[in-house]
Every structure is written in C-alpha cells, then in structure tokens.
Amino acid sequence: MPRVWEIPVHDSTRVRDARVAAERAAAPAGLDEPRTAAAALVATELATNLLKHAGGGRILVDVVDPPTPSGGAARLVQIAAIDHGPGIADVAAAVRDGFSTTRSLGAGLGTCRRIADDFGLHSAPGRGTVALARVGARPTEAVPFAAVRAGGVNVPFAGADHSGDAWAWARSGDRLTLMLADGLGHGPDAARASTAAVEALHRAAHLPPAEALVHLDTALRGTRGAAVAVAQVETRAGLLRFAGVGNIGARLRDGDRWRSLLSRPGIVGVHRHATLREDRMPWAADRLLILHSDGLPSRWTPPADAELLAADPAVVAAVTLRDASSSARPVRDDTAVAVLAPTPAEVP
Known part of the structure; x- marks a missing residue:
C-alpha cells in the first residue's frame, strides 16, 4: 500500500x-x-x-x-x-x-x-x-507528447499513514484512462481495496470504462470493495467515455459551463450494478474533468478561473481541494481529487 x-x-x-x-x-x-x-x-x-x-x-x-x-x-x-x-x-x-x-x-x-x-x-x-x-530520477529519454494530462492529490483521513483513496492513469494506444477509487471506509483495509483497483487498471487500460469496471470487480473480490469511476479519452476520435459505480463525484467543464457525470449505485468487488451505463461525449481543448471521492463536500463550486485550463492538472486538483475545504465542515473520510486536462498546447 x-x-x-x-x-x-x-x-x-x-x-x-x-x-x-x-x-x-x-x-x-x-x-x-x-x-x-x-x-x-x-x-x-x-x-x-x-x-x-x-x-x-x-x-x-x-x-x-x-x-x-x-x-x-x-x-x-x-x-x-x-x-x-x-x-x-x-x-x-x-x-x-x-x-x-x-x-x-x-x-x-x-x-x-x-x-x-x-x-x-x-x-x-x-x-x-x-x-x-x-x-x-532524471529520464534518459524524452517524454512522448500527449494531448491529455492527468494529476491529482490525496489526503489521508486524520493524519493516517495510508489513504483509502487512490487515483491512477494508464495508456493503451491512443486510449488514456483515469481512475479514482475510494475503498470502503478508511484505514489499511480501505487502502488495500483501492490499491488493488490501481493494479487492476493497468491490466485493463485497453478496455472501455464499463468493461474495465467489470475487470476491476473481479480483481477486488476478497477486499472490502470500493467506489470507482473510470474516464477514458480516445485522442484520435476526440471522445470521452465515463462510467462509475458508487459515490465518486465527477464534473466536466464544457466550454463555460460544468455538468455532472453520474455513477451507478453499488460497490465494486462487493455489489456491482447489473448494468453499467457508459456516457460518451466529445473531448476538446476546452474540456476539464474533475473526479473526487466523498471526502470532498457534495456541494462545491468548480473553479471559475479560465487560466486553470492551462495549469498542471495536479494544481487544479489542489485548488479544488483548497476551495472546497471549510473548517465549518470537518472532513470525515480520506479525500482524493483527480483531474484530466488538455495539454497547454491544446489550449486556445
């Protein structure tokens, strides 16, 4: 872990x-x-x-x-x-x-x-x-250019050593897949579940999100399970696919407006919804996708600063975490925020 x-x-x-x-x-x-x-x-x-x-x-x-x-x-x-x-x-x-x-x-x-x-x-x-x-470690070869970047931040509950949340992303051909998993509860057992999801994602990066979740459901059997959301960009087709199970929040910036992407009820590895809906929508240079676990308040205002489109996606995640935080609403769980964003060259 x-x-x-x-x-x-x-x-x-x-x-x-x-x-x-x-x-x-x-x-x-x-x-x-x-x-x-x-x-x-x-x-x-x-x-x-x-x-x-x-x-x-x-x-x-x-x-x-x-x-x-x-x-x-x-x-x-x-x-x-x-x-x-x-x-x-x-x-x-x-x-x-x-x-x-x-x-x-x-x-x-x-x-x-x-x-x-x-x-x-x-x-x-x-x-x-x-x-x-x-x-x-300094890379020995130049990093290949990609039209999409990902980043995130992770905060363990109450200063614990391990977070029950995890995010990761993987590449297969022109498919770039971002996943956020929230292990049920918090602590080491939750971390084992989310870590299993990360390991399984790298074996399922070639699959579309709904099929990847079926693969993850099998991989998480024997753990306490997790809420999981998977977003995938097909760069050549300019297509974003999304599917989720459980209470992972997802907000997509489309031009000047934000829309919520909905997950199905259930727990991956324990009780997965029988049918998984996969949303498909265009991916372009003005898109920005934010995934978050339920450590973030359910009602939060997405960042309005247009400059964040060109920012490092982990910076966007940290700004989202900061602006949604409030001493009046104590955090009751691990909190992770992951962001999928265009590269600066793709921003008009």
Whole structure:
C-alpha cells in the first residue's frame, strides 16, 4: 500500500517534518541521493514559504506517475503546498530566483522551479496559493507528447499513514484512462481495496470504462470493495467515455459551463450494478474533468478561473481541494481529487 503524507505547517517545527516526508517518499520513487536531496530541499522551501507568507498551511507528499504517460517512466515525489493566505500579487516575479517580499534570501519558489522536474503555481488574491513540484530520477529519454494530462492529490483521513483513496492513469494506444477509487471506509483495509483497483487498471487500460469496471470487480473480490469511476479519452476520435459505480463525484467543464457525470449505485468487488451505463461525449481543448471521492463536500463550486485550463492538472486538483475545504465542515473520510486536462498546447 502506498504511503501518503499530510503535514500541517503552523510553526517552524513542522518544516523538518515536511523534509523528512519527502526523503521517505524518495525510496519508493526510486530517487538516488542527489534527487532525494532535491526533493527534501523543495519540501523545506515550500513549508518555509507557508509560514513566512501565508501564516501556515499544509504540505501533501505523495508518490505519483508522470502527468503524461510515457510507458515506463519512473515515478515522482509530488510535493504540494496549500494555503488560504493572502495570495501572491505577482506570480511571475515570485518564481524568479532571488525574489523576496521579506528580508530573507528569497530563493524559495525560484529554487523549487529550477530543481524540480515539474513545477506549478496558482494564486488568487484573498483565497490563497497552491505551489506544487514533482521530483524524480532524471529520464534518459524524452517524454512522448500527449494531448491529455492527468494529476491529482490525496489526503489521508486524520493524519493516517495510508489513504483509502487512490487515483491512477494508464495508456493503451491512443486510449488514456483515469481512475479514482475510494475503498470502503478508511484505514489499511480501505487502502488495500483501492490499491488493488490501481493494479487492476493497468491490466485493463485497453478496455472501455464499463468493461474495465467489470475487470476491476473481479480483481477486488476478497477486499472490502470500493467506489470507482473510470474516464477514458480516445485522442484520435476526440471522445470521452465515463462510467462509475458508487459515490465518486465527477464534473466536466464544457466550454463555460460544468455538468455532472453520474455513477451507478453499488460497490465494486462487493455489489456491482447489473448494468453499467457508459456516457460518451466529445473531448476538446476546452474540456476539464474533475473526479473526487466523498471526502470532498457534495456541494462545491468548480473553479471559475479560465487560466486553470492551462495549469498542471495536479494544481487544479489542489485548488479544488483548497476551495472546497471549510473548517465549518470537518472532513470525515480520506479525500482524493483527480483531474484530466488538455495539454497547454491544446489550449486556445
């Protein structure tokens, strides 16, 4: 079962915890010593920035696949810093090495962007900032271009070591498939169910979503089961397929409006609906798909910022998580958000 780290950062003692989490995530990601040090530095800088500029926030550390499937690329350590602070007035200036709004060295965000494999930043005045970096072993070959990217964030319930939610995506020919699974309940048994779903997805990536769910149902027998949603883009046909079982939420941005995609009742691996509906709709450069587990409130407002179409999909997921969070509504379960998005080149 993969480990997920959430570190609340409200005083300087937690900066070390963020660094240690990044170091521990480096081993399953296959990072060597220099890249492990890079991941630790990124976590340290992002956690320090939360204290200096936002009055605190949280760091999420996870081991993820690259945002574009490349057929065997190494996994990466993903470090996300999320806050509800005042925001950054000049994002472009903030990511330059040496920039500072204080008397500190000011190399934080610029350093992160320079040493990370991927770096994304989104900030809105009065709503807060999301900074996200991924660090992995340097690839020896160029990553093939794809018209679709995926990313996500995962938050374990109550600071647990493992999340019962999991997301993953896989490629088979021109089919790019994103899955989000929510193991029943939370804790290690829920994590085993969602991990089994991830492993099964990679064997079923050639199947359309409804057929993939039948395959996953067999793979999850013997676990406590999971709610699962599967979305698949056929890039040559410009087609999006979607099917789901259980309470995974799905919102699709179609131009300037959002629509909900509905799943069937049931639990994959325990009680799957007898007939599975598969929705089909066009996929184009103005589409954006957000999947989420029930750790997110059922009523939440999708992001209205058009710039997010060009953002890293994991940044979109983190912004969605941040804006749907509320201290008035305590989280009662693991929470995962996964996003399927066009590449920047596909955005008009």
